[in-house]
Amino acid sequence: MDKEMVLFVDNKSAINLAKNPISHGRSKYIETKYHLLRDQVEKGNLRMEFCRSEDQQADILTKALKRDLFQKQREQLRVISLASMN
Numbered sequence: 001m002d003k004e005m006v007l008f009v010d011n012k013s014a015i016n017l018a019k020n021p022i023s024h025g026r027s028k029y030i031e032t033k034y035h036l037l038r039d040q041v042e043k044g045n046l047r048m049e050f051c052r053s054e055d056q057q058a059d060i061l062t063k064a065l066k067r068d069l070f071q072k073q074r075e076q077l078r079v080i081s082l083a084s085m086n
Contacts, residue, residue, distance in 0.1 A: 008051035
């Protein structure tokens with residue numbers, strides 16, 4: 001990769017695991033394929049930054065959200081309601 005990618009994560013423990021290659025008690029059970037992120041962080045290809053759950057825009061695509069949070073995230077993605085077009 002030519003440019004570092006930023007991954008916004010709402011889980012501080014996941015960020016710490018990716019940044020610290022030391023083995024933690026519970027992390028030894030994580031499957032090898034999930035160490036890809038850690039490897040990319042170490043190589044400088046990926047940076048993980050904390051993002052509050054309320055601001056995690058990917059959630060609109062994967063979770064049922066309360067109406068106000070759905071509308072907020074929809075606006076952040078610049079998607080409009082078809083009803084508002086009439």
